[in-house]
Amino acid sequence: MANYIPVIGLEIHAQLLTNTKIFCSCAADFGGEQNTRCCPVCTGLPGTLPVLNRQVVNYAIKGGLALGCDINRYSKIDRKNYFYPDLPKAYQISQFDLPLCIDGKVKIDIGEEEKTIRIHRIHIEEDAGKLVHDNIDNASLADYNRCGVPLIEIVSEPDMSSAEEAKAYVEKVAGLLQYAGVSLCRMEEGSLRADVNISLKTPEATRLGTKVEIKNLNSLKSIVRAVEYEIERQTKMLVNGEEIIQETRRFNDNRGVTTSMRSKEDAHDYRYFKEPDVIPVSITDEDIESIREELPMLIDERFALYVKEYSLNRADAKILVASKEISDFYNEAISVYPNYKAVANFIVVELLRYVNEGELDSRNIPFTARAFAELVKMAEEEVVNKNNAKAILKIMLEGRMSAMEIAKAEGFLMNDSTDEIEEVVNQVTSEFTSEVEGYLAGKEKLFAFLMGQCSKRLAGRANPKKIKEILELKLAALK
Ligand SMILES: [Zn+2]
Numbered sequence: 317m318a319n320y321i322p323v324i325g326l327e328i329h330a331q332l333l334t335n336t337k338i339f340c341s342c343a344a345d346f347g348g349e350q351n352t353r354c355c356p357v358c359t360g361l362p363g364t365l366p367v368l369n370r371q372v373v374n375y376a377i378k379g380g381l382a383l384g385c386d387i388n389r390y391s392k393i394d395r396k397n398y399f400y401p402d403l404p405k406a407y408q409i410s411q412f413d414l415p416l417c418i419d420g421k422v423k424i425d426i427g428e429e430e431k432t433i434r435i436h437r438i439h440i441e442e443d444a445g446k447l448v449h450d451n452i453d454n455a456s457l458a459d460y461n462r463c464g465v466p467l468i469e470i471v472s473e474p475d476m477s478s479a480e481e482a483k484a485y486v487e488k489v490a491g492l493l494q495y496a497g498v499s500l501c502r503m504e505e506g507s508l509r510a511d512v513n514i515s516l517k518t519p520e521a522t523r524l525g526t527k528v529e530i531k532n533l534n535s536l537k538s539i540v541r542a543v544e545y546e547i548e549r550q551t552k553m554l555v556n557g558e559e560i561i562q563e564t565r566r567f568n569d570n571r572g573v574t575t576s577m578r579s580k581e582d583a584h585d586y587r588y589f590k591e592p593d594v595i596p597v598s599i600t601d602e603d604i605e606s607i608r609e610e611l612p613m614l615i616d617e618r619f620a621l622y623v624k625e626y627s628l629n630r631a632d633a634k635i636l637v638a639s640k641e642i643s644d645f646y647n648e649a650i651s652v653y654p655n656y657k658a659v660a661n662f663i664v665v666e667l668l669r670y671v672n673e674g675e676l677d678s679r680n681i682p683f684t685a686r687a688f689a690e691l692v693k694m695a696e697e698e699v700v701n702k703n704n705a706k707a708i709l710k711i712m713l714e715g716r717m718s719a720m721e722i723a724k725a726e727g728f729l730m731n732d733s734t735d736e737i738e739e740v741v742n743q744v745t746s747e748f749t750s751e752v753e754g755y756l757a758g759k760e761k762l763f764a765f766l767m768g769q770c771s772k773r774l775a776g777r778a779n780p781k782k783i784k785e786i787l788e789l790k791l792a793a794l795k
Pocket of ligand 1: 337354357
């Protein structure tokens with residue numbers, strides 16, 4: 317079978333985190349009763365005029381900087397004409413030839429390999445409304461709440477060649493926008509969606525094959541499935557000598573297939589022209605610098621810091637930086653207790669277990685990083701043993717008690733006085749006389765048994781090293 321290389325580019329739409337819409341003062345956040353968050357401006361009634369929300373421009377620039385873009389000092393707003401029932405104006409205000417941001421790059425990890433995906437451009441635009449298909453009345457209803465919600469469209473170069481790379485790219489872009497604080501990037505709420513462009517070529521081909529666009533993928537899983545399906549479909553067609561048609565397809569999540577929606581439009585089909593109602597945007601170097609200063613340390617820099625300065629292993633560092641909330645939590649915890657590895661390990665192994673099992677929302681941890689640092693410190697300094705530290709964490713997730721309060725209430729504190737240990741060692745050695753005799757006769761394995769009996773009775777309250785020491789002394793005395 318012929319060997320084809322997939323060539324994949326993505327267009328990601330991310331909703332910006334502004335309070336209000338791009339051209340009016342309607343609320344822009346997710347939800348709301350249908351058609352309660354719209355006004356004459358965002359529904360495009362005659363006689364109304366849009367006013368560009370400055371925060372949209374600032375957030376778009378900030379997102380662009382996070383994605384390594386250059387910012388155009390002069391940027392123009394354009395009108396994209398098309399009719400659709402969820403677009404009452406019959407045009408969308410967007411940007412055509414002078415977008416806000418250009419020429420970015422994003423690094424992704426594929427196994428051990430690092431790959432750079434170039435970003436062609438980022439522009440701002442308004443979202444359209446939503447059609448609700450009513451099965452009962454066999455009608456379609458329009459909800460205009462999303463009309464005018466501010467979006468950035470991030471257009472990549474066709475630099476990806478597998479579903480895995482497309483997924484890693486979307487995750488990285490979403491992560492960077494979250495770090496920059498400009499988008500929630502919640503695919504399940506529609507604040508991040510992707511269109512995938514995909515074509516196949518033979519290794520020796522100098523030109524790209526005919527591309528197909530798959531619209532509106534709203535989960536990482538659908539992106540992966542749609543890309544894999546499309547690679548297979550196009551490969552079969554090419555092998556059979558069939559011609560690929562340039563078209564827009566939709567992915568059917570239930571059936572796992574893509575189906576044709578319409579033949580693909582070219583830019584001229586939209587009759588783009590300069591939006592007469594919105595003035596162009598001028599951006600100064602000072603504007604850009606003051607926005608750049610607001611950016612926190614981003615994913616790649618934090619990863620390098622964790623690996624190089626804190627000596628974390630790459631796998632743990634990668635897990636920590638994958639979510640800004642977790643990375644911030646880690647940074648705060650180590651500012652209180654700078655045992656980098658112990659804190660990282662307790663987050664990755666213990667805390668994130670609850671997140672992965674869906675029992676804890678990493679955006680909503682019910683205790684502070686400082687309280688968590690105290691727990692890790694107690695475990696490291698053997699104030700409580702490791703198992704009891706885990707039990708304390710579980711209780712911390714439920715209530716408002718600190719690690720120390722829980723340790724006291726549950727009797728988890730290690731007993732440093734040797735009295736209790738000696739008492740238990742005496743009990744055990746007088747109860748298990750045959751094991752003691754066996755040990756003294758040379759069956760060294762029995763030491764572990766006696767040790768286990770002592771530990772069990774001390775229920776994690778004593779340092780194992782100390783128990784061992786006292787038990788050894790006692791046995792030596794019995795010789
Ligand atoms: Zn409005």
